[in-house]
Amino acid sequence: MTGHAAGSRDAVFIAAAAIAVIAAATIAGAWFFQLVLDIRPCPLCLEQRYAYYLAIPLAALIALGAAKGASRRLLAAGLVILVLALLANAGLGAYHAGVEWGFWQGPTDCTGPIVDFGNTGNLLDGLNKVKVIRCDEVQWKFLGLSLAGYNVLISLAMAALAVWGVSKTAR
Numbered sequence: 576m577t578g579h580a581a582g583s584r585d586a587v588f589i590a591a592a593a594i595a596v597i598a599a600a601t602i603a604g605a606w607f608f609q610l611v612l613d614i615r616p617c618p619l620c621l622e623q624r625y626a627y628y629l630a631i632p633l634a635a636l637i638a639l640g641a642a643k644g645a646s647r648r649l650l651a652a653g654l655v656i657l658v659l660a661l662l663a664n665a666g667l668g669a670y671h672a673g674v675e676w677g678f679w680q681g682p683t684d685c686t687g688p689i690v691d692f693g694n695t696g697n698l699l700d701g702l703n704k705v706k707v708i709r710c711d712e713v714q715w716k717f718l719g720l721s722l723a724g725y726n727v728l729i730s731l732a733m734a735a736l737a738v739w740g741v742s743k744t745a746r
Contacts, residue, residue, distance in 0.1 A: 587650050588641035590740030594657060594733045595634035598627045601729050608722070617708040618682065619671040623726050626664035630657055630733065637740075651744040654737045661734035668726035674711050675721055681711050 605624060608614040616624075637653040674681035708714075714721075720728075 584641045584644065584647075584650075586743035587654070587740045588638050590654070590736045590743070591634045591637035591641060591657075594736050595631055595638060597729065597733055597736075598630040598634065601726075602627045602631070605722075614714050615708045619667070619674070620722065623664055623667055623671065623723070626660045626667075626730065629660050633657060647744045651741050654741045654744070657737040658734050658741065661730045661737065665727045665730035665734065668723045668730060671723035672721060672727065675723060677711065 602624065605616070605620075605627075609616055633653060634657060637650055637657075640653070641650055670679075671681075673679050
């Protein structure tokens with residue numbers, strides 16, 4: 576392998592490994608907010624996690640492929656998939672932030688979960704236990720940004736890393 580090819584594989588490895596680590600840390604943070612701090616995710620929050628569930632294993636596979644000498648075309652294709660998924664996720668996060676700021680109406684399923692209440696005798700008891708998680712109410716904010724806003728920034732940063740990795744495979 577020439578020095579140039581090895582350098583591009585090293586850059587792809589760095590980009591992919593960084594994306595895997597950032598995505599894993601972000602999901603760990605989301606779970607911490609949910610499970611430890613009891614900040615429950617709304618339906619849009621849960622949808623924003625899908626890109627991370629894709630990015631973690633795909634980025635890890637790309638990093639492994641770069642370390643093992645996989646073809647540049649295959650590595651670039653994987654990174655392009657990451658770019659598209661992460662940009663779509665940034666768009667979803669921006670949409671969610673807009674819902675939180677009241678710029679536009681959110682989806683109708685943000686009115687609460689569907690619960691099996693059993694028989695009708697337990698209906699009122701079951702309704703009292705339902706905690707409605709609304710997409711248009713900010714549950715946590717830091718420096719003026721909600722978690723949806725931070726998702727936009729994190730997704731864009733990971734997409735930029737993936738674009739950088741793709742640019743290194745094109746040479």
